[in-house]
């Protein structure tokens with residue numbers, strides 16, 4: 461019988477690579493992502509795999525009732541997930557006041573609230589299948605980034621929440637892993653961040669396909685924290701060793717190019 465993984469945001473970027481990695485390992489994927497061309501693309505792409513088991517749901521996860529919609533859809537498709545991959549999320553770089561508070565609300569909702577709600581809703585099924593949860597955090601969870609303040613905060617939430625939840629869920633035989641990648645080229649914001657980081661970015665950035673095998677392998681092995689790539693591991697370790705004030709000054713300097721940016725119209729309107 462096929463094991464299924466629910467993958468949020470599985471139509472693009474890292475989520476797409478995680479979904480493809482599951483398929484390669486014989487795990488069926490139930491992808492939930494925004495209903496648009498990215499979803500159409502992943503349907504076309506997965507259709508090329510002769511033995512792939514997949515279903516897709518176009519759904520905006522921050523809309524009221526979204527979690528109920530996901531549950532109803534899984535029931536209709538007769539899917540009892542073994543894995544839950546909470547990947548959907550986004551960030552913004554720039555001065556704190558250059559992003560509108562409305563956008564911050566959506567970010568906190570998608571990066572944190574939706575993750576908690578889905579875990580809550582799928583817990584009875586995960587208890588039955590005794591599988592695993594993979595929550596998407598970031599290298600920034602333990603390296604707080606000036607100019608990505610709210611995003612950094614949401615990822616620190618994911619990190620601590622996942623580690624704590626892991627201990628609780630041990631009693632149910634459900635593994636909880638937290639994925640903490642460095643910069644991955646997926647979208648416009650990622651490209652902006654790479655530009656802001658200058659030379660360091662050139663050696664640090666990866667592509668989604670580079671990190672997916674370690675991420676899914678780590679989830680299946682029940683690892684607690686997954687930091688894909690040697691350089692990310694080294695930088696995070698250094699981050700724990702360097703005194704906090706010095707570390708934060710260095711990080712501020714690294715991203716200070718963001719100070720030169722003009723605010724977007726939506727943020728000014730407040």
Ligand SMILES: NC(=O)c1ccc[n+]([C@@H]2O[C@H](COP(=O)([O-])OP(=O)(O)OC[C@H]3O[C@@H](n4cnc5c(N)ncnc54)[C@H](OP(=O)(O)O)[C@@H]3O)[C@@H](O)[C@H]2O)c1
Pocket residue numbers: 468469470471472473474475492493494495496498499519520521522547548549550551570596597598599640641642643644645646647650
């Ligand atoms: N890229 C990085 O450098 C990096 C590093 C560390 C952690 N992360 C984290 O990794 C995760 C994926 O990032 P990414 O860079 O791969 O992003 P991405 O390329 O923009 O993909 C995000 C995925 O989530 C979907 N999505 C966005 N909003 C949604 C909503 N409201 N409801 C349902 N689905 C939604 C997107 O659908 P559409 O494509 O249709 O918009 C897409 O499938 C995020 O949590 C991010 O914070 C990223």
